[in-house]
Amino acid sequence: MGNLGIKRLVLDVLKPHRPITPELADNLAKLPGVEGVNISLIEVDADTENVKITIEGSSLDYELIRRELEKLGASIHSIDQVVAGKVLVEEVKTYQD
16 A cells, blocks of 8 residues: 555554653654654543654555554554645635634
8 A cells, every 4th residue: 555645644543651652653753654753642541542643754654554553552543634645735724614
């Protein structure tokens, strides 16, 4: 599924407390095609953390990213945004927003 021109993925992820967030970000940043990773903490409970992960790169491989997250004990709740193509297209605010 790689090389489809995916430039950005925004994922809602449930992860255990370990690995800690900096380790998770570092592991994702080392994957082929990944140029940057941003992880924001949304919620914490006794056993898990809910985080929003934004990944940008020239050609992201979703399946590779999913497998890496699962290997680290995390699971993807939802894919909240995908940007693909030759350029990053930002979401435009409309009157309905």
